[in-house]
Amino acid sequence: xxxxxxxxxxxxxxxxxxxxxxxxxxxxxxxxxxxxxxxxxxxxxxxxxxxxxxxxxxxxxxxxxxxxxxxxxxxxxxxxxxxxxxxxxxxxxxxxxxxxxxxxxxxxxxxxxxxxxxxxxxxxxxxxxxxxxxxxxxxxxxxxxxxxxxxxxxxxxxxxxxxxxxxxxxxxxxxxxxxxxxxxxxxxxxxxxxxxxxxxxxxxxxxxxxxxxxxxxxxxxxxxxxxxxxxxxxxxxxxxxxxxxxxxxxxxxxxxxxxxxxxxxxxxxxxxxxxxxxxxxxxxxxxxxxxxxxxxxxxxxxxxxxx
Amino acid sequence: xxxxxxxxxxxxxxxxxxxxxxxxxxxxxxxxxxxxxxxxxxxxxxxxxxxxxxxxxxxxxxxxxxxxxxxxxxxxxxxxxxxxxxxxxxxxxxxxxxxxxxxxxxxxxxxxxxxxxxxxxxxxxxxxxxxxxxxxxxxxxxxxxxxxxxxxxxxxxxxxxxxxxxxxxxxxxxxxxxxxxxxxxxxxxxxxxxxxxxxxxxxxxxxxxxxxxxxxxxxxxxxxxxxxxxxxxxxxxxxxxxxxxxxxxxxxxxxxxxxxxxxxxxxxxxxxxxxxxxxxxxxxxxxxxxxxxxxxxxxxxxxxxxxxxxxxxxxxxxxxxxxxxxxxxxxxxxxxxxxxxxxxxxxxxxxxxxxxxxxxx
Numbered sequence: 001x002x003x004x005x006x007x008x009x010x011x012x013x014x015x016x017x018x019x020x021x022x023x024x025x026x027x028x029x030x031x032x033x034x035x036x037x038x039x040x041x042x043x044x045x046x047x048x049x050x051x052x053x054x055x056x057x058x059x060x061x062x063x064x065x066x067x068x069x070x071x072x073x074x075x076x077x078x079x080x081x082x083x084x085x086x087x088x089x090x091x092x093x094x095x096x097x098x099x100x101x102x103x104x105x106x107x108x109x110x111x112x113x114x115x116x117x118x119x120x121x122x123x124x125x126x127x128x129x130x131x132x133x134x135x136x137x138x139x140x141x142x143x144x145x146x147x148x149x150x151x152x153x154x155x156x157x158x159x160x161x162x163x164x165x166x167x168x169x170x171x172x173x174x175x176x177x178x179x180x181x182x183x184x185x186x187x188x189x190x191x192x193x194x195x196x197x198x199x200x201x202x203x204x205x206x207x208x209x210x211x212x213x214x215x216x217x218x219x220x221x222x223x224x225x226x227x228x229x230x231x232x233x234x235x236x237x238x239x240x241x242x243x244x245x246x247x248x249x250x251x252x253x254x255x256x257x258x259x260x261x262x263x264x265x266x267x268x269x270x271x272x273x274x275x276x277x278x279x280x281x282x283x284x285x286x287x288x289x290x291x292x293x294x295x296x297x298x299x300x301x302x303x304x305x306x307x
Numbered sequence: 308x309x310x311x312x313x314x315x316x317x318x319x320x321x322x323x324x325x326x327x328x329x330x331x332x333x334x335x336x337x338x339x340x341x342x343x344x345x346x347x348x349x350x351x352x353x354x355x356x357x358x359x360x361x362x363x364x365x366x367x368x369x370x371x372x373x374x375x376x377x378x379x380x381x382x383x384x385x386x387x388x389x390x391x392x393x394x395x396x397x398x399x400x401x402x403x404x405x406x407x408x409x410x411x412x413x414x415x416x417x418x419x420x421x422x423x424x425x426x427x428x429x430x431x432x433x434x435x436x437x438x439x440x441x442x443x444x445x446x447x448x449x450x451x452x453x454x455x456x457x458x459x460x461x462x463x464x465x466x467x468x469x470x471x472x473x474x475x476x477x478x479x480x481x482x483x484x485x486x487x488x489x490x491x492x493x494x495x496x497x498x499x500x501x502x503x504x505x506x507x508x509x510x511x512x513x514x515x516x517x518x519x520x521x522x523x524x525x526x527x528x529x530x531x532x533x534x535x536x537x538x539x540x541x542x543x544x545x546x547x548x549x550x551x552x553x554x555x556x557x558x559x560x561x562x563x564x565x566x567x568x569x570x571x572x573x574x575x576x577x578x579x580x581x582x583x584x585x586x587x588x589x590x591x592x593x594x595x596x597x598x599x600x601x602x603x604x605x606x607x608x609x610x611x612x613x614x615x616x617x618x619x620x621x622x623x624x625x626x627x628x629x630x631x632x633x634x635x636x637x638x639x640x641x642x643x644x645x646x647x648x649x650x651x652x653x654x655x656x657x658x659x660x661x662x663x664x665x666x667x668x
Contacts (some may be wrong), residue, residue: 040448040450040451042450042454086637086640086641089643090641090642090643090644091641091642091643092637092640092641092642093387093640095387095389095450096587096591096636096640097636097637097640097641099389099584099587099588099636100632100633100634100636100637100640101633101637103584103588103629103632103633103636104629104630104633104634104637106626106629107626107627107628107629107630107632107633108626108629108630110624110626111335111624111626111627111630114624114626115339120624120626233458236454236458239451239454240451240454240455243451275466275469275470277462277463277465277466277469278462278466280462281458281459281462281463281466284455284456284458284459284462285459287451287455288441288452288455288456288459291441291447291448291451291452291455292441292445292447292452293445295445295446295447295448296444296445296446296447298446
């Protein structure tokens with residue numbers, strides 16, 4: 001067997017696919033839930049950054065994972081709330097407000113990193129914690145699956161669990177029903193007594209929670225430090241992943257895994273001089289195609305024009 | 308006084324937003340800096356400290372002006388997009404490749420420069436066509452579309468340069484150096500201000516003329532002003548959306564190539580340089596008006612250079628500037644910010660008018 005193919009079908013490869021996909025699954029769910037409510041949230045980049053930062057700093061100063069988790073989620077939700085306040089209450093365009101918040105998060109985290117750690121690149125001088133990995137014990141001996149799942153970070157499991165939680169929220173709770181109603185037709189929703197602004201705000205808050213978990217995984221699992229702009233566009237990739245899946249739980253998961261495969265592949269190909277750009281560009285092209293086909297289908301009865 | 312406020316309400320609002328941004332940044336400096344007085348001096352006066360720093364402002368403003376216009380033209384048709392980043396990048400990459408390929412023709416300097424810039428503009432228009440067409444035809448979300456196209460542009464460009472035009476003798480990933488005859492020459496000694504800056508200024512006035520004094524410009528603004536009205540008054544909305552995206556692309560494309568020809572002399576970016584996002588920022592601050600965008604670009608460049616001086620000479624990190632920028636954008640885009648003041652003044656004015664008209668009779 002070709003050594004390249006062999007390494008691709010190895011458990012180490014699949015292990016790294018899950019590892020790489022996790023920080024995309026979380027924000028992709030965040031993008032998806034706000035899209036369902038009718039707002040395009042491109043602030044996941046910023047939400048993840050502040051959560052990643054808050055988690056590292058709080059865990060370094062308190063040595064408590066629980067407090068770090070709470071602080072990370074609180075920081076992410078705070079950004080989502082600011083986005084909600086400006087877009088829903090002060091009628092700022094949500095895209096522009098999100099661009100501003102991404103800029104803000106990128107700036108404030110480096111600014112505070114310098115204050116706390118006297119370094120503008122990474123937080124390695126802070127003794128921060130990481131979330132534990134899960135050892136499967138006997139189960140690790142299961143062929144293939146054992147190798148893929150053993151020693152994964154607990155947040156990798158939580159990412160998959162979040163997809164189920166997302167499914168339950170969206171399809172089996174009153175809130176999910178309202179979110180979908182508001183997204184499909186705000187006027188109709190409001191005519192049956194749904195508070196559109198409030199539901200959109202709830203969707204943004206959930207978006208913040210999902211994004212925060214992704215940020216925490218990045219700085220306290222994927223690696224064990226905070227680095228400036230460490231999200232490296234994952235908040236935007238998340239938009240692609242959720243678009244591929246049309247904001248549905250399974251589709252969003254598959255969209256994220258597609259990016260996971262592609263990035264893991266790019267890492268595997270790097271040493272053998274195959275242009276990884278060609279592979280890396282594929283999911284974005286898929287996104288454009290899916291987006292176009294999907295909108296073409298839903299646009300039939302609507303007008304072009306307003307966003 | 309009230310009339311003055313109403314007339315210049317947007318301008319006053321923008322200035323107040325900027326002042327609030329400044330107040331917050333000053334408070335942050337006072338909070339963290341050991342020598343905050345000096346730090347404030349570096350941030351606000353530093354950019355004017357020397358000829359070369361003032362030159363830096365102009366150098367930095369040049370690509371931002373191009374991208375601001377590139378974003379503003381589709382914005383005027385209310386086609387929100389963030390595509391200038393990718394268009395700027397891919398036009399610069401293909402422009403560089405094109406300039407290297409036709410190098411052997413030994414064209415006269417002026418013609419060589421014009422042909423290469425025209426090619427980059429064409430490339431920009433082609434790249435702008437994609438989101439414009441997909442939006443107009445299939446109603447795809449333009450923000451997400453352009454966001455993805457930025458990545459596609461990035462990977463294609465990097466592939467083109469690294470695998471086909473890479474200068475292996477250089478110690479880093481970069482294209483071959485462009486021939487001297489295609490450089491945009493520097494125009495002010497001791498700075499890197501180059502002819503591209505003059506092109507940017509020309510672009511500002513061309514874009515202004517285009518938007519406010521041509522039929523297509525009028526149609527673009529009309530589509531943005533009221534989509535349905537534009538449609539029912541017979542404007543070809545499909546054409547307007549596609550063309551606004553393509554024309555924006557031309558400006559981004561020329562901007563990208565002018566940056567390569569004027570500053571770097573080779574294609575050396577290995578990541579997206581971010582001028583497209585800056586373009587969005589100045590388009591917001593300048594309310595999509597090319598002339599105001601030019602001032603906004605100078606302002607943004609001034610802030611950035613101030614941040615660099617601050618970073619270099621004091622204990623306050625550069626990133627303070629991003630925080631100021633973010634606060635200013637948030638307040639400017641928040642339509643309801645200061646709205647009740649405007650409302651109160653309008654009511655007062657209206658009452659005055661009514662009383663004035665009633666009293667004589």
